[in-house]
Amino acid sequence: NAGVTQTPKFQVLKTGQSMTLQCAQDMNHNSMYWYRQDPGMGLRLIYYSASEGTTDKGEVPNGYNVSRLNKREFSLRLESAAPSQTSVYFCASSGPGNSYGYTFGSGTRLTVV
Amino acid sequence: RKEVEQDPGPFNVPEGATVAFNCTYSNSASQSFFWYRQDCRKEPKLLMSVYSSGNEDGRFTAQLNRASQYISLLIRDSKLSDSATYLCVVNMAGSARQLTFGSGTQLTVLP
Numbered sequence: 001n002a003g004v005t006q007t008p009k010f011q012v013l014k015t016g017q018s019m020t021l022q023c024a025q026d027m028n029h030n031s032m033y034w035y036r037q038d039p040g041m042g043l044r045l046i047y048y049s050a051s052e053g054t055t056d057k058g059e060v061p062n063g064y065n066v067s068r069l070n071k072r073e074f075s076l077r078l079e080s081a082a083p084s085q086t087s088v089y090f091c092a093s094s095g096p097g098n099s100y101g102y103t104f105g106s107g108t109r110l111t112v113v
Numbered sequence: 114r115k116e117v118e119q120d121p122g123p124f125n126v127p128e129g130a131t132v133a134f135n136c137t138y139s140n141s142a143s144q145s146f147f148w149y150r151q152d153c154r155k156e157p158k159l160l161m162s163v164y165s166s167g168n169e170d171g172r173f174t175a176q177l178n179r180a181s182q183y184i185s186l187l188i189r190d191s192k193l194s195d196s197a198t199y200l201c202v203v204n205m206a207g208s209a210r211q212l213t214f215g216s217g218t219q220l221t222v223l224p
Contacts, residue, residue, distance in 0.1 A: 040121075042217065043157070043200075058211070101212065102157075105156060106155070
């Protein structure tokens with residue numbers, strides 16, 4: 001049981017380049033989330049999808065777009081990367097009721113130079 | 114004021130010690146509470162949910178005080194493997210299952 005799978009694990013971009021972070025879950029969860037984690041800032045919500053076909057902004061959505069491709073997959077796109085987007089990105093999913101919190105992917109370490 | 118506040122530490126304790134972490138949250142209508150553990154350069158993993166009556170899982174005890182908007186985690190008989198960052202996590206009222214994370218408390222258990 002893979003849980004939540006994120007790709008790539010590492011990426012270096014030049015300022016202005018674009019890329020898509022991929023996330024897939026095999027737990028039949030309805031809700032999926034993208035967070036970024038910066039030193040001293042904790043995890044901050046970028047976007048979330050409460051169910052297939054819906055997406056909503058979180059705390060720090062600027063500079064990002066998302067697509068909930070189907071129930072399993074939720075991608076995060078950086079259209080024009082900036083050094084301020086250097087961070088660790090985590091995808092997570094949760095099931096009905098959220099009684100058990102979130103399951104996280106292993107993260108993508110992104111550096112924008 | 115941060116929505117979820119934790120003492121960042123670091124806490125350095127000897128093996129076998131008892132250590133307690135505290136957390137406060139700003140929204141009195143918050144509904145669900147958790148402690149997560151995050152190892153260095155890894156993803157956060159659910160350690161335990163926190164219930165109003167308090168709950169225990171082996172060496173770990175979690176307490177919730179809704180009146181004071183305060184959550185605690187107690188670790189007894191610390192092991193080297195307990196070294197990690199502990200995240201206090203709250204489901205804010207009306208946030209559609211979105212979780213708000215504290216910045217974490219770093220624990221190092223020393224031999």
